[in-house]
Amino acid sequence: MHERLPEERAGVADVDLSDRTVFVTGSTSGIGRETALALGRLGATVLVHGRDREKGRATVDALSETGATASFYAADFADLDAVRELAARVRAAHSVDVLVNNAGGYFPRSGTVGGLDYTFVVNHFAPFALTLGLLDDLGGASRRHGTPGRVVTVSSEAHRGGRIDLNRLRAGDSFGGWSGYSASKLANVLFAFELARRVDDTTSNCLHPGVVPGSGFFRAVPFPLEAASGLFGLVPGVDTVREAAATSVYLAAAPEVADTTGAYFDDCAERRAARTASDRGLARRLFEFSAEVTGVPGDRVPTLPTD
Ligand SMILES: NC(=O)c1ccc[n+]([C@@H]2O[C@H](COP(=O)([O-])OP(=O)(O)OC[C@H]3O[C@@H](n4cnc5c(N)ncnc54)[C@H](OP(=O)(O)O)[C@@H]3O)[C@@H](O)[C@H]2O)c1
Numbered sequence: 001m002h003e004r005l006p007e008e009r010a011g012v013a014d015v016d017l018s019d020r021t022v023f024v025t026g027s028t029s030g031i032g033r034e035t036a037l038a039l040g041r042l043g044a045t046v047l048v049h050g051r052d053r054e055k056g057r058a059t060v061d062a063l064s065e066t067g068a069t070a071s072f073y074a075a076d077f078a079d080l081d082a083v084r085e086l087a088a089r090v091r092a093a094h095s096v097d098v099l100v101n102n103a104g105g106y107f108p109r110s111g112t113v114g115g116l117d118y119t120f121v122v123n124h125f126a127p128f129a130l131t132l133g134l135l136d137d138l139g140g141a142s143r144r145h146g147t148p149g150r151v152v153t154v155s156s157e158a159h160r161g162g163r164i165d166l167n168r169l170r171a172g173d174s175f176g177g178w179s180g181y182s183a184s185k186l187a188n189v190l191f192a193f194e195l196a197r198r199v200d201d202t203t204s205n206c207l208h209p210g211v212v213p214g215s216g217f218f219r220a221v222p223f224p225l226e227a228a229s230g231l232f233g234l235v236p237g238v239d240t241v242r243e244a245a246a247t248s249v250y251l252a253a254a255p256e257v258a259d260t261t262g263a264y265f266d267d268c269a270e271r272r273a274a275r276t277a278s279d280r281g282l283a284r285r286l287f288e289f290s291a292e293v294t295g296v297p298g299d300r301v302p303t304l305p306t307d
Contacts, residue, residue: 003240003242003243004242004243005038006034006242006243006245006246006249007038007041007246007249007253009243009246009268010038010246010247010249010250010253010254011250011268012042012249012250012253012254013042015042015255017039017042017253018043018044019144019145020043020044020045020097020098020145021044021045021095021096021097021098022036022039022046022047022097022099022252023046023047023049023096023099023100023134024039024046024047024048024049024102024248025050025100025101025102025103025130026049026050026103026104027046027048027049027059027100027102028048028049028051028052028056028059029052029055029215029216030212030215030216030217030241031154031212031244031248032100032102032103032245033241034241034244035100035102035248035252036048036063037059037062037063037066038245038249039252039253040063040066040070041066041068042253043068044068044098045068045069045070045094046063046068046070047070047071047073047090047096048060048063048070048071048072048073049072049073049074049103050072051076053072053074056072059072071093073089073090077103077104077121077122077126077127078113078121078122080114080121080129080294083126083130083133083294084129084133084294084295086133087129087130087133088133090134090137091134091137095137095140095141095144096134096137096138096149097138097141097144097149098138098141098149098150098151098152098252099130099131099134099138099151099152100152100248100252101127101130101131101151101153101154102248103122103126104122104127104154104184105122105123105216105217106119106181106221107119107122107176107180107181108176108221109176110174110176110180111174111176112172115172116169116172117169117173117174117176117180118174118176119175119176119180119181119183119184120175120180120183120184120187122184123181123184123185123187123188124184124187124188124191125290125293125294127153127188127191128191128290128291128296129294129295129296131191132291132296132300132302133300135199135202135300138150138151138201138202139199139202141201142201147258147259148201148202148259148261149201149202149203150202150203150204150205150251150252151192151195151202151203151204151205152205152206152207152248152251152252153188153189153191153204153206153207154188154206154207154209154248155185155186155189155192155206155207155264156181156182156185156188156208156209157208158178158181158182158185159182159185159186159188159189159273159274159277160274161178161179161182162182162183162184162185162186162187162274162276163179163182163183163186163276164183164190164282164286166285166286166289170289186277187286188206189206189264189273189277190277190282190283190287191206191283191286192204192262192264193206193262193273193277193278194280194284194286194287195302196261196262196263197262197283197304198287198302198303198305199302203259203260203261204261204262205257205260205262205264205265206264206265207247207248207251207264207265207266208247208264208266209244209245209248210247210267212240212241212244214240215241215244246267246268247266247268250268251265264277284304
């Protein structure tokens with residue numbers, strides 16, 4: 001049977017992105033690669049990112065074969081200096097209209113990097129720093145195209161089990177494993193919602209892509225898929241890597257969500273996120289702590305309207 005392409009599943013196969021530049025982090029493999037290929041087929045200029053230069057080149061080649069313009073940017077998200085440099089390199093060469101914060105993973109024994117939990121650095125602090133580094137560009141999308149820029153952050157249903165203790169994070173405790181992963185995915189949702197409250201020229205939404213045993217993610221999970229599905233709170237069921245790109249593609253391209261912001265999506269539909277994700281005090285403290293540890297200059301940190 002023909003497996004539907006992500007843009008078909010998302011109902012955006014007719015959308016023309018030929019005047020847009022999209023940046024998909026973690027697009028050398030897995031869900032991010034399928035997201036990048038789909039957005040390229042819709043005509044976008046695609047910025048591919050990851051650590052693996054060979055896989056990056058292969059993704060750029062695959063995009064070029066579809067007629068898309070693409071370039072590869074290497075940066076390790078465990079290195080926040082490299083993330084800041086990445087934002088500067090991208091700003092110097094492009095005006096990004098859509099940022100898909102997809103890079104991330106499950107790291108069983110992650111330890112710390114620069115005195116911070118590794119999983120939290122890769123899955124939350126790095127996309128935080130990159131997004132704030134590109135906010136001016138994203139905000140310019142309204143001027144360029146008449147519709148706001150978009151930030152799309154790939155979280156997970158695992159966020160529902162997440163607990164964030166800022167004191168432990170600040171103390172440099174390492175979480176690792178499932179508790180570290182679910183905390184980082186809760187941070188993704190809190191960040192997406194808080195950013196939506198702080199900016200009005202760019203939308204910010206987040207999503208669960210599906211349960212995807214075929215991507216690199218599950219190669220690192222040391223327990224059976226059924227157990228993982230239970231942890232996700234889902235009836236066991238799986239998506240292909242291609243199917244799992246649909247919601248990211250939907251939020252990056254669908255005209256009907258051009259003004260939607262501060263929402264959580266699953267299977268191209270808005271869903272209620274965990275109650276903790278609506279904790280505005282926690283979201284604000286996490287945002288301020290993230291700005292501090294990532295060294296984002298004060299004038300680049302968007303404020304709340306009431307500030
Ligand atoms: N698979 C699932 O069932 C599932 C479920 C819910 C949510 N998610 C989320 O979906 C997103 C994509 O996951 P996936 O399943 O597609 O995983 P994947 O196949 O392992 O792909 C991960 C991507 O992220 C990049 N990446 C990983 N660590 C990085 C680092 N330190 N620095 C820079 N790039 C890094 C990888 O690039 P390089 O290898 O080139 O560095 C790769 O392109 C993740 O945010 C994950 O949490 C996945």
